[in-house]
Amino acid sequence: MTKMRGPYLCVSLGLGLLLLACGTARAPEKPRVALVMKSLANEFFKTMEDGARAHQQAHPADYDLLATGIKDEQDVAGQARLVEQMIAQGVSAIVIAPADSQALVSACKKAQEAGIVVVNIDNKLDAGVLAERKAQVPFVGPDNRKGARAVGAYLARRLKKGDKVAILEGLPNAFNGVERKRGFEEALEAAGIVVAASQSAGWETGKANQVAAALLTEIPDLEALLCANDSMALGAVAARKAAGRSGVRVVGFDNIGAVRELVKDGRILATADQHADRLAVYGIEYALEMLKTGGRPGDRETPVDLITAETLE
Amino acid sequence: MNGRGEMLALLGVLVGLVAAFSLATERFFSLATFRTIANQVPEGVIVAVGLTFVLMIAGIDLSVGSVLGLASAVLGLAILRLGGGLLLGGLLAVLTGLACGALNGLLTVRFAVPSFIVTLGMLEAARGATYLITRSQTQYVGARVETLAEGAVLGLSVPFLAAVGLVALGQFVLSRTVFGRYAVAIGANEEAVRLSGIDPRPVKVAVFMLAGALAGLAGIVNTARLGAADPNAGIGFELQAIAAVVVGGTSLMGGRGSVVGSFLGVLVIAVLASGLAQAGAQEPTKRLVTGVVIAGAAIADALRRRRWSEK
Numbered sequence: 001m002t003k004m005r006g007p008y009l010c011v012s013l014g015l016g017l018l019l020l021a022c023g024t025a026r027a028p029e030k031p032r033v034a035l036v037m038k039s040l041a042n043e044f045f046k047t048m049e050d051g052a053r054a055h056q057q058a059h060p061a062d063y064d065l066l067a068t069g070i071k072d073e074q075d076v077a078g079q080a081r082l083v084e085q086m087i088a089q090g091v092s093a094i095v096i097a098p099a100d101s102q103a104l105v106s107a108c109k110k111a112q113e114a115g116i117v118v119v120n121i122d123n124k125l126d127a128g129v130l131a132e133r134k135a136q137v138p139f140v141g142p143d144n145r146k147g148a149r150a151v152g153a154y155l156a157r158r159l160k161k162g163d164k165v166a167i168l169e170g171l172p173n174a175f176n177g178v179e180r181k182r183g184f185e186e187a188l189e190a191a192g193i194v195v196a197a198s199q200s201a202g203w204e205t206g207k208a209n210q211v212a213a214a215l216l217t218e219i220p221d222l223e224a225l226l227c228a229n230d231s232m233a234l235g236a237v238a239a240r241k242a243a244g245r246s247g248v249r250v251v252g253f254d255n256i257g258a259v260r261e262l263v264k265d266g267r268i269l270a271t272a273d274q275h276a277d278r279l280a281v282y283g284i285e286y287a288l289e290m291l292k293t294g295g296r297p298g299d300r301e302t303p304v305d306l307i308t309a310e311t312l313e
Numbered sequence: 314m315n316g317r318g319e320m321l322a323l324l325g326v327l328v329g330l331v332a333a334f335s336l337a338t339e340r341f342f343s344l345a346t347f348r349t350i351a352n353q354v355p356e357g358v359i360v361a362v363g364l365t366f367v368l369m370i371a372g373i374d375l376s377v378g379s380v381l382g383l384a385s386a387v388l389g390l391a392i393l394r395l396g397g398g399l400l401l402g403g404l405l406a407v408l409t410g411l412a413c414g415a416l417n418g419l420l421t422v423r424f425a426v427p428s429f430i431v432t433l434g435m436l437e438a439a440r441g442a443t444y445l446i447t448r449s450q451t452q453y454v455g456a457r458v459e460t461l462a463e464g465a466v467l468g469l470s471v472p473f474l475a476a477v478g479l480v481a482l483g484q485f486v487l488s489r490t491v492f493g494r495y496a497v498a499i500g501a502n503e504e505a506v507r508l509s510g511i512d513p514r515p516v517k518v519a520v521f522m523l524a525g526a527l528a529g530l531a532g533i534v535n536t537a538r539l540g541a542a543d544p545n546a547g548i549g550f551e552l553q554a555i556a557a558v559v560v561g562g563t564s565l566m567g568g569r570g571s572v573v574g575s576f577l578g579v580l581v582i583a584v585l586a587s588g589l590a591q592a593g594a595q596e597p598t599k600r601l602v603t604g605v606v607i608a609g610a611a612i613a614d615a616l617r618r619r620r621w622s623e624k
Contacts, residue, residue, distance in 0.1 A: 040444070040449065041440075041444055041449060041544070041545065042449060042545075043448075043449045043450045043451060043544070045449075046444075046448060046449040046450075171596075172595075172596050172597070197593055199590060199593070199594075199595065199596070200595065200596040202596070203545075204543065204545055204546075204548070205451065205539050205541055205543040205545075205546065206535065206539060206543065206546055206547075209353070209538070209539055210353055210586055210587070210590065211590045213349045213352070213353065213587075214346075214349070214586075214587050214588075214590035214591045215590065215591070217340055217341075217343065217345045217346050217349055217591060218338060218339065218340050218341075218590075218591040218593075220340070230451075231451055231543055231545070234451065234453065234539065234540070234541045234543070235539060237540070238538060238539045238540050238541075241459075241540075242349070242352055242538075243345070243349070256450070256451060257450060257451075257453075258450065258451040258452060258453035258541055259453065261453060261455065262453065
């Protein structure tokens with residue numbers, strides 16, 4: 001019996017401390033904004049979160065920031081739980097990058113019913129589900145399709161009608177991935193270029209390398225690989241090198257630090273920058289604005305820029 | 314043991330897959346395909362050699378994918394931030410793997426906890442450490458590591474040849490050395506080993522250290538092949554590697570299996586991945602087919618073994 005007491009004591013002590021911490025953490029009049037992120041494992045979201053933290057530190061008088069995220073992009077239930085925790089914490093606003101564009105709608109609606117301002121960033125909530133639940137959540141973010149269209153069009157200018165290209169997609173259920181694919185397709189179609197293959201490489205460098213290598217073998221006259229993010233573009237570049245097919249062009253999306261060198265020397269022809277460091281900040285600023293005015297404004301589009309060797313000069 | 318029969322059955326599966334994909338796609342049956350597969354399997358083979366020993370002692374190591382990612386990150390940071398060379402970076406990467414493996418082994422043995430849960434902890438911890446030290450950023454290392462993967466003899470990359478060499482060495486150690494025989498004996502009947510006056514614990518720790526160090530080595534090969542250290546490198550890799558080893562005829566219950574079989578198991582999985590991509594299969598189909606083949610191969614193996622033991 002005495003042996004068993006140790007762990008229980010630890011747990012109850014820990015719980016006590018936690019309660020104490022919660023009690024003292026209650027801030028006075030400043031609005032408290034909760035940033036509910038997707039996977040913190042992803043460089044893109046990490047940059048977003050860092051940007052938000054930096055913004056809060058620069059404006060400490062305006063609001064308090066509570067930044068949380070889930071382990072990986074598949075943990076949809078975990079994210080819904082986070083939203084509920086934030087409701088229980090009584091935050092003034094929730095800025096959320098939903099892990100799933102449909103499943104998070106009801107959690108967002110619950111937050112609104114509790115009188116919390118909700119702003120949707122990054123991954124747009126499904127319009128159909130929002131309408132069905134009679135919910136309205138403003139979306140502040142970039143148009144991924146437009147960005148991909150710009151990248152695709154830049155590539156298409158270097159190809160000719162009838163050329164064959166392939167697309168490396170993100171995970172099949174990711175809305176931004178689907179939008180990027182559509183943007184690529186629209187640009188290619190407009191230029192009369194043939195999409196000979198389109199496969200998912202799960203956002204990952206290693207997986208993209210494998211898929212790209214297989215496609216390069218199967219399609220000997222492939223002219224370009226369009227990748228839905230830069231990590232996959234890196235894998236495609238390595239596959240191109242291994243296959244000795246230096247003529248195949250590669251484009252990406254996101255403009256992560258690791259591709260800068262490759263964009264500069266043309267190994268990656270183009271990518272798109274949606275200013276990850278500003279994305280969460282845009283959402284937070286919008287939420288603060290809504291808190292101040294009490295209005296229910298509509299969506300707001302944020303910039304996406306085409307990045308090429310020339311723009312990096 | 315009927316090792317030869319098992320090898321033949323596996324080769325049969327491999328040939329069958331190659332034949333099926335050659336019929337289903339235009340260009341699967343080509344030198345380019347086989348060269349690509351040979352270029353891509355080394356890290357899988359290296360990890361599978363280590364895992365074969367772990368499964369042999371009736372253990373499991375779920376952390377190999379995360380350790381691969383961590384070693385890759387360490388290599389990238391050593392070169393980019395510390396300005397170290399490939400040699401220093403490589404050394405640090407292997408040591409990182411070795412340390413993770415040692416921790417896995419020591420915790421398992423010291424507290425008599427199943428290796429499943431210890432290495433599951435390591436899977437999380439090593440991945441967390443990777444995100445922490447890289448700030449979740451992909452590092453482009455480029456030519457400084459790519460040289461390692463570029464050399465070729467008869468069109469086969471140096472990492473591939475090294476991996477094949479490692480398979481031969483691993484098989485030798487497993488079947489011809491005291492360490493290898495102890496490992497098999499521990500998996501077959503640990504109590505009997507202990508009763509015959511041999512302490513199984515140092516052998517077990519050494520096996521986990523081996524698996525960790527090899528995962529570190531695989532991290533180097535992965536970085537060299539891609540020219541970049543992706544903090545997400547190796548996610549889900551442990552399941553793929555375990556599947557390859559089990560398809561290769563190594564028992565999850567310990568005491569039975571071979572390194573050469575694991576090598577063939579890795580090839581089966583690699584041919585499957587490459588073939589499905591060339592056939593234009595979408596993600597859901599790929600996962601479905603891969604799952605069916607893994608389960609099928611394991612069941613076929615079990616049935617064959619039962620028939621043998623009945624004779």
